[in-house]
Structures are given as C-alpha cells and as structure tokens.
Amino acid sequence: MTLAPERTAGHGSSKPHGINPRLRVASDTPRPQRPALKKSGRPNPAAHLSPEQIEGIGHELDALRKNVMDSRGEADAAYIRKVIKVQRYLEMGSRATLLFSNVKVKGFRPAWWIGTAGLSVAKILENMEIGHNVMHGQWDWMRDPKIHSMAWEWDNASPASQWKHSHNEIHHTFTNVLGRDNDLGYGILRVDEDQKWSLFSLFQPIWHVGNALLFEYSIAAYDLELGAYLAKKHRLSDEDKAEFRKNRDEVLAKIRRQATKDYLVHPALSAATGSARTTLTANVVANLVRNVWTNTVIICGHFPPGISTFEKTSIDGETRGEWYLRQMLGSGNISGTKAMHVMTGNLSHQIEHHLFPDMPSNRYAEIAPQIRDLMERHELPYVTGSLWKQAASVYWKVVELSLPNKVEGRRRRDIVRLELKKAQRRRKSRR
Amino acid sequence: MSISTDRATPRGATRPRLGAHTDGPLGGVVRGARRVAEALATPLVPADYLDLLDPMRAGADLRGRIVEVRPETDDAATVVIRPGRGWRGHVPGQYIRIGVDIDGVRHWRAYSLTHRADGTAAAGIPAGCVAITTKAIPEGKVSTHLVRHATPGTLVMLDQATGDFTLPTPAPAKVLFLTAGSGITPVMGMLRNHLGELADVAHVHCAPSERDVIFHRELAGHHAAGRLALSLNLDDVHGVLDLARLDGLVPDWRERETWLCGPTALLDAAEKHWADAGVPERLHVERFRPSVVEPGEGGTVTFARSSRIVEADGATAILDAGEDAGVLMPSGCRMGICFGCVVPMRSGAIRDLRTGEVTVHESDEPLPVQTCVNAVAGSCELDL
Numbered sequence: 079m080t081l082a083p084e085r086t087a088g089h090g091s092s093k094p095h096g097i098n099p100r101l102r103v104a105s106d107t108p109r110p111q112r113p114a115l116k117k118s119g120r121p122n123p124a125a126h127l128s129p130e131q132i133e134g135i136g137h138e139l140d141a142l143r144k145n146v147m148d149s150r151g152e153a154d155a156a157y158i159r160k161v162i163k164v165q166r167y168l169e170m171g172s173r174a175t176l177l178f179s180n181v182k183v184k185g186f187r188p189a190w191w192i193g194t195a196g197l198s199v200a201k202i203l204e205n206m207e208i209g210h211n212v213m214h215g216q217w218d219w220m221r222d223p224k225i226h227s228m229a230w231e232w233d234n235a236s237p238a239s240q241w242k243h244s245h246n247e248i249h250h251t252f253t254n255v256l257g258r259d260n261d262l263g264y265g266i267l268r269v270d271e272d273q274k275w276s277l278f279s280l281f282q283p284i285w286h287v288g289n290a291l292l293f294e295y296s297i298a299a300y301d302l303e304l305g306a307y308l309a310k311k312h313r314l315s316d317e318d319k320a321e322f323r324k325n326r327d328e329v330l331a332k333i334r335r336q337a338t339k340d341y342l343v344h345p346a347l348s349a350a351t352g353s354a355r356t357t358l359t360a361n362v363v364a365n366l367v368r369n370v371w372t373n374t375v376i377i378c379g380h381f382p383p384g385i386s387t388f389e390k391t392s393i394d395g396e397t398r399g400e401w402y403l404r405q406m407l408g409s410g411n412i413s414g415t416k417a418m419h420v421m422t423g424n425l426s427h428q429i430e431h432h433l434f435p436d437m438p439s440n441r442y443a444e445i446a447p448q449i450r451d452l453m454e455r456h457e458l459p460y461v462t463g464s465l466w467k468q469a470a471s472v473y474w475k476v477v478e479l480s481l482p483n484k485v486e487g488r489r490r491r492d493i494v495r496l497e498l499k500k501a502q503r504r505r506k507s508r509r
Numbered sequence: 510m511s512i513s514t515d516r517a518t519p520r521g522a523t524r525p526r527l528g529a530h531t532d533g534p535l536g537g538v539v540r541g542a543r544r545v546a547e548a549l550a551t552p553l554v555p556a557d558y559l560d561l562l563d564p565m566r567a568g569a570d571l572r573g574r575i576v577e578v579r580p581e582t583d584d585a586a587t588v589v590i591r592p593g594r595g596w597r598g599h600v601p602g603q604y605i606r607i608g609v610d611i612d613g614v615r616h617w618r619a620y621s622l623t624h625r626a627d628g629t630a631a632a633g634i635p636a637g638c639v640a641i642t643t644k645a646i647p648e649g650k651v652s653t654h655l656v657r658h659a660t661p662g663t664l665v666m667l668d669q670a671t672g673d674f675t676l677p678t679p680a681p682a683k684v685l686f687l688t689a690g691s692g693i694t695p696v697m698g699m700l701r702n703h704l705g706e707l708a709d710v711a712h713v714h715c716a717p718s719e720r721d722v723i724f725h726r727e728l729a730g731h732h733a734a735g736r737l738a739l740s741l742n743l744d745d746v747h748g749v750l751d752l753a754r755l756d757g758l759v760p761d762w763r764e765r766e767t768w769l770c771g772p773t774a775l776l777d778a779a780e781k782h783w784a785d786a787g788v789p790e791r792l793h794v795e796r797f798r799p800s801v802v803e804p805g806e807g808g809t810v811t812f813a814r815s816s817r818i819v820e821a822d823g824a825t826a827i828l829d830a831g832e833d834a835g836v837l838m839p840s841g842c843r844m845g846i847c848f849g850c851v852v853p854m855r856s857g858a859i860r861d862l863r864t865g866e867v868t869v870h871e872s873d874e875p876l877p878v879q880t881c882v883n884a885v886a887g888s889c890e891l892d893l
Contacts, residue, residue: 097824097825097826097862098826098843098844098881100843100844101826101844101845101862101863101882140863140864144864150612150613151612151613152610152612152613153613154613155610155613155614156613163561166557166558166561167561170558214848215848215851218848218851218877219613219614220610220613220614220615221614221615221616221874221876222610222615224557226877227848227851228848228851228877231552231553232552233552242847242848242849243841243847243849246841246842246846246847246848246849247841247842247847247849250842250846250847251842251844251846251847332552335548335551335552336551336552338548338551339548339549339550339551342548343545343548343549344549347549398844398863401844435846436845436846436848
C-alpha cells in the first residue's frame with residue numbers, strides 16, 4: 079500500500095544497481111562508526127562494536143540459521159500438525175460445551191466457565207503459535223498448501239494479506255526504527271524517550287488499556303493504516319483513495335464474517351438449549367481474553383526498558399550483519415515454562431524470532447542459549463524477564479512517558495503547561 | 510543434480526462441492542446448510558474440521574492409506590493403497606499423482622495404476638484398493654522412499670486418475686507392447702484388465718538382467734499359457750535393445766497397434782523407427798519426463814503467463830530481473846523475511862543469494878519460491 083514507508087529499493091527502472099546490501103553480511107562501502115550517545119542522550123549499546131565485529135556476528139548467525147534450517151524435518155512437521163489438531167479439537171470441544179453454557183449447577187454455570195476458558199485458549203493458540211507463525215512462512219518448506227503462508231487466514235479482525243504487509247514486511251524490516259516501524263507504540267503510544275512528546279501522550283494510559291481490550295480491531299485499523307489515511311486524506315491521489323477503499327472493504331468483510339460466527343451463528347445454535355445469551359457472552363469474553371493476552375505478549379517483545387530504538391538515518395545501506403544487530407537490540411524475551419512459550423506462539427523468544435522470522439517456532443528455544451551467549455560475548459544486553467516483570471515495566475513506562483522527558487533545569491509540569499498554552503493559542507488563531 | 514522421471518501432467522481437476530449441483534427443493538436446504546457450516550467454520554472451511562474426523566470421506570480432498578508395500582524386485586515394490594471414498598476409478602493404462610511427505614516435505618509424483626479397474630481383487634491386490642509399482646532410482650527421493658521406507662497405515666495425498674495411454678474399444682486384433690524397466694507398469698495395468706479380450710499379444714520387455722524384470726513370474730505365466738508372446742531383452746545379455754532386432758523378435762510389428770513405455774532414449778528411437786517404417790499412427794507412447802536440471806550461474810527466467818524471457822546473472826535477484834524487464838511482480842521486504850514476493854516456480858533451479866543454497870524444481874507441483882533473495886541457476890520458469 080502506498081501509505082507505507084517507502085521501500086528500501088524502488089520499483090522498476092529507478093532501482094539502484096548491485097545487490098541489496100541487506101543480502102550481504104559485509105558492505106562494499108565503509109560503514110560509519112556508531113555514535114556513543116543517542117539523540118536522547120542515552121548510551122548506544124552497540125557503540126563499542128567495529129564493523130568487522132558486526133560482520134563476524136552476521137556470519138555466526140548465518141551459520142546458526144543454516145544448521146537449524148538444514149535439519150528441519152519430520153519432527154517439526156509433526157509438531158505443527160499436532161498443534162493445529164489440538165487447537166481444532168479444543169475449539170470444537172469448547173464450542174460444543176458452550177451449547178450448555180446456560181445450565182446452572184448450584185448457582186454456578188460450569189459449562190460457561192469451561193467453554194469460555196477452552197475457547198480463549200483455542201483462540202490464543204490459533205493466533206499465536208499457528209496463525210502468526212504460518213503467515214511468517216515458517217512452515218512453507220513443508221509444501222503443504224493447507225499450512226502455507228500464501229493460503230492461511232486467521233481468527234482475527236485483520237485480513238491475513240494486510241497483516242502480512244504491515245507486520246512481516248514493515249515491522250520486521252524496520253524493527254524499532256523511529257518513524258518507520260509503526261509497531262513502536264502503534265501510532266498512539268509513546269513508549270520510548272526518543273519519541274516526541276505531545277499533549278495527546280497525557281492520556282495514553284487510557285489508550286493503552288483500550289488498545290489491549292480491542293486489540294484485534296486496533297490491529298485491523300493499524301494494518302489498514304487508517305490513522306495515516308485520515309491524516310493525509312486531502313492530499314491523497316484518487317488511486318490511493320481507491321486502494322484504501324478496497325482494503326477497507328476487505329477489513330469490513332472480514333470483521334463481518336468474524337462477528338457473524340462468534341456473535342450470531344454460534345449463539346443461535348445454542349438457542350436450542352436456551353444458551354444463546356451465555357454463548358454470546360462466552361464468545362465476547364474469549365475474544366477479550368485473547369486480545370489482552372496477545373497485546374501483553376507483544377508489548378513485552380519491544381517496549382520493556384533496555385530495548386533499543388533506532389534513528390531513520392542509522393539504517394541507510396544497512397548490511398545483513400547490521401540488520402541482525404538491530405533485531406537483537408530491538409527485541410526482548412519473556413522467560414517461562416514450555417507451556418508459556420507455546421501460548422505466546424514462541425514470541426517469548428522474540429529476539430530469536432526477530433533474527434530468524436521464518437524459522438519454525440519450535441526451534442527458537444534450542445537456539446536461545448546460543449544467541450544469549452553470542453550477545454553476552456559481544457557485551458550486548460540480552461533483555462529477558464518474566465511476563466509479569468516485563469508487562470509491568472511496560473505499563474509503568476506508558477504512565478511515565480505520558481509525561482515529557484525530564485530536562486535539566488525545567489520542571490515537567492512547566493513543559494506540560496507551556497504546551498497547553500500553545501495549543502490554546504493555536505486554537506484561537508484558527509478561529 | 511536431481512533427476513525425476515515424472516510424467517508431465519495437468520493439475521488435478523477441481524472437485525465438486527457438496528450440494529453444488531443439487532437441484533430442486535432439497536438443493537436449497539443443502540446450500541443453506543452449507544452456508545451455515547461455512548459461517549461456523551470461518552476463517553477455516555468446514556472441510557478443515559471434517560478432515561480431523563474422517564480424512565477419507567466422500568467430498569474430501571482425495572487421500573489414501575497405504576495398505577501394503579510388497580517387494581517386486583531388489584529395487585522395485587508395489588504400493589497398495591486404499592483410496593478415499595471420493596475415488597472415481599480409472600481406465601487401465603492411466604496413472605495417478607501421489608503426494609508423499611518425506612522428512613516433513615510433501616513431494617508429488619505420478620505412477621501408473623496396475624490394479625483391477627472393476628475394484629475386484631487380482632494379483633494379490635485386495636478388492637477396492639489401488640496399486641502402483643515403483644522402482645527406486647538413484648537420487649529418486651520419492652521412489653526410494655516408497656520402496657524402502659513407506660509403511661502401511663501412512664496417509665498419502667492422491668489425485669484422480671488421468672492419462673490417455675489406454676486401449677481403445679473394441680481392442681485391436683493384434684497388439685505389441687514394448688516396455689523397458691518400470692515402463693512395464695501401465696502395460697501391466699492393461700494386461701491385468703484386458704488380457705482376456707486381446708487375441709494376439711506380443712510383448713517385448715527390456716531390463717538390465719532377469720532379476721530386474723518386474724512382474725517376471727506373472728508375465729512368464731501368461732507366456733507359458735500361450736496368452737502372450739513374451740520376448741525379454743536383457744541388457745546384460747543382449748545389450749541395450751536395438752530396434753532393428755524387432756524384425757526378428759516380432760516380424761509383423763508394423764501391422765500391430767503398439768503401446769510403448771520406457772526411458773526417453775527408447776521412446777525417441779522408437780518414434781523415429783515407426784515413422785521410418787511409415788506407420789507412426791500405430792505407435793502409442795507414454796512419455797516419461799526426465800527433467801534433468803543442471804544448476805548453473807545465472808541464466809534465463811521465463812515468466813510463463815506474460816510470456817517474457819529475461820536474462821539474469823547469478824547475482825541478480827529474480828525480483829529485480831523481472832521488475833527491470835517491466836514484469837509486474839509481487840514484492841515486500843526485499844530481504845527474504847516477509848514472504849510477500851513468493852511466486853510459484855514451474856520448473857528450473859534457483860540459488861539463494863544469502864546462502865548459496867540451490868533449490869531445484871523436481872516434481873509436477875509448482876514450487877512457491879521467494880523471488881527477492883533468489884537468483885536464477887541455469888534457468889527457471891515462473892507462473893507469472
């Protein structure tokens with residue numbers, strides 16, 4: 079879509095000659111030394127690395143990737159097939175249980191609780207360990223058209239095609255690059271000191287919670303680039319507007335199908351046992367649980383303290399080695415049990431996922447110690463922590479960064495007051 | 510290098526959907542029920558759930574379960590498969606495509622059918638089962654897997670039978686079967702079904718040695734019973750068949766309707782031989798496709814649908830080569846991570862610019878490839 083940040087290489091004849099630098103670990107042109115401090119004054123965690131060291135990291139990661147990719151086989155295929163099977167049985171079982179969700183036993187509706195819990199887990203598995211990873215092409219090597227990135231559609235408001243563009247292409251290419259990676263706050267949150275503060279940020283604790291609850295719809299709006307469209311609407315060409323309308327219709331059709339299933343057809347089936355209303359609430363709750371869970375996992379992947387952001391200019395002519403480096407510094411992990419990793423779609427191994435987004439997710443755990451060792455050897459921070467710790471740190475950050483950055487000699491209260499005055503003046507002058 | 514001896518086939522025909530052709534008052538009910546089922550299953554389709562319960566049900570994608578793998582020679586085996594209820598039968602001489610998962614990767618190959626078309630038991634193949642016979646060729650991933658590693662109970666993907674290498678009705682009075690190696694299989698399908706209707710059958714079969722003759726005992730039995738005249742050409746004894754010898758083996762070969770199946774060299778030689786004799790219309794050929802792809806550095810990229818051919822060097826991504834030539838191509842991150850540039854490759858070989866790894870197209874199924882990180886290695890044809 080045209081509203082997206084421009085591509086690394088242009089289309090057609092305008093394309094520069096020679097191989098894309100990101101396909102090479104080393105660059106032909108001398109690479110600039112990394113500055114010791116960032117714009118916000120925070121230290122740059124990769125400042126001590128020479129271009130040769132970064133190249134070495136690139137070679138090491140390439141070799142690691144090759145080892146795993148060459149050993150993909152029967153066991154991996156069996157794994158994803160099993161997860162898909164379990165998910166489908168769980169969903170069918172939960173929905174069958176919900177047919178009796180209105181039945182009360184001692185003032186308590188056991189079928190509602192069991193069915194809702196099962197459906198929530200089924201939806202989480204479907205979105206995370208299956209949908210997200212299949213759409214990354216992690217299972218394309220199996221050549222099974224039923225488990226292929228080109229064909230998969232997920233249980234979510236955002237259509238697969240649009241999500242793949244904004245997530246796989248934009249977010250994974252421009253991970254944590256300010257102004258290029260829209261995932262960094264989804265355009266509504268300030269989650270990094272280097273992001274500009276505005277009065278809008280004051281209310282972000284509210285946006286954040288709202289965003290988590292309605293996450294699938296924010297993702298749909300985000301994939302559609304609705305915000306950018308509304309802001310730039312009057313400047314867009316007819317072609318771009320037509321493109322937007324086409325995408326919008328696609329999203330609306332998807333939402334309609336999803337809502338019909340969860341809020342109409344399944345409750346209607348339950349009407350036979352008088353459980354229409356309870357089935358409806360179960361579906362609403364399952365979708366809310368899924369939304370909050372996926373949001374929590376995702377914010378833990380890129381927003382906790384210790385994770386770096388990057389300036390636009392820092393990625394010019396970036397080599398694959400430098401790209402790898404940025405992926406490692408721009409993501410963070412969640413520690414936990416095996417069950418926890420499956421429920422996060424192995425995005426608890428966000429660092430490993432960002433290095434190798436097309437590697438089967440069941441393999442991230444096995445390479446994680448090697449990635450950690452590599453990073454520690456190069457004195458790079460391997461950010462990880464429990465879900466509670468990581469999520470809490472992000473919630474705290476959202477609150478903290480709703481206020482402007484601390485500046486020497488100025489009170490934050492004064493900065494807010496000044497901005498308020500400016501805004502009032504602007505409003506008056508517009509009148 | 511990879512060798513495959515698949516027959517060029519069109520993709521499987523589309524399957525009828527439940528209720529798609531149902532007319533009358535019931536049709537509306539069926540269609541309505543289908544719409545509700547689809548609404549319940551979205552974003553999946555009802556079949557995704559039904560496949561869990563019964564993958565071989567009528568209306569499902571055609572699958573089969575391996576019942577038995579029976580050795581025929583040292584390197585050939587008959588694979589007996591019970592097909593799903595959607596199986597529509599075949600005409601003897603036809604083949605099926607079978608999709609087998611090997612090390613987690615699905616491979617499709619085509620093999621001739623040798624069982625009774627009326628579904629009755631014959632030659633040790635149980636009633637209602639289909640049978641293929643495959644010879645393990647060196648570097649032949651699927652054939653080796655089927656002969657050496659396939660186990661009963663395994664589910665395989667199938668396509669409906671297809672092919673026009675079949676006998677006409679009524680059967681011709683005088684027939685010659687000329688076969689070599691595993692080229693015997695479609696002819697064995699015809700013999701097991703039609704031998705009774707054929708009055709005069711001559712059969713010339715070529716194999717390296719007597720041990721390598723597939724279905725040897727069965728053929729020898731027919732020969733002994735006077736039902737067909739079998740001549741074996743054993744390469745170890747007679748050398749590779751010289752078609753000039755036909756005059757000695759089957760003097761009236763020019764008057765016979767001939768069905769021929771074997772390696773490409775034999776087919777080419779025979780087509781010339783029959784044409785030189787002035788009877789090319791008597792020859793019916795089942796042509797194997799030995800797609801021997803020798804990966805090189807750079808080469809030609811063929812965009813099949815826009816019928817454009819582009820030269821590209823070994824350092825240029827196929828995506829760049831295509832765009833430079835003005836082909837409209839899907840694209841994304843341009844670094845191999847987003848899978849937004851994936852296009853089906855119909856044939857050829859490509860090399861990954863990041864790792865140097867070569868991918869060779871080796872079955873009939875189009876192989877989706879990432880055009881942004883792959884350069885052409887020799888030649889490749891894209892479905893674009």
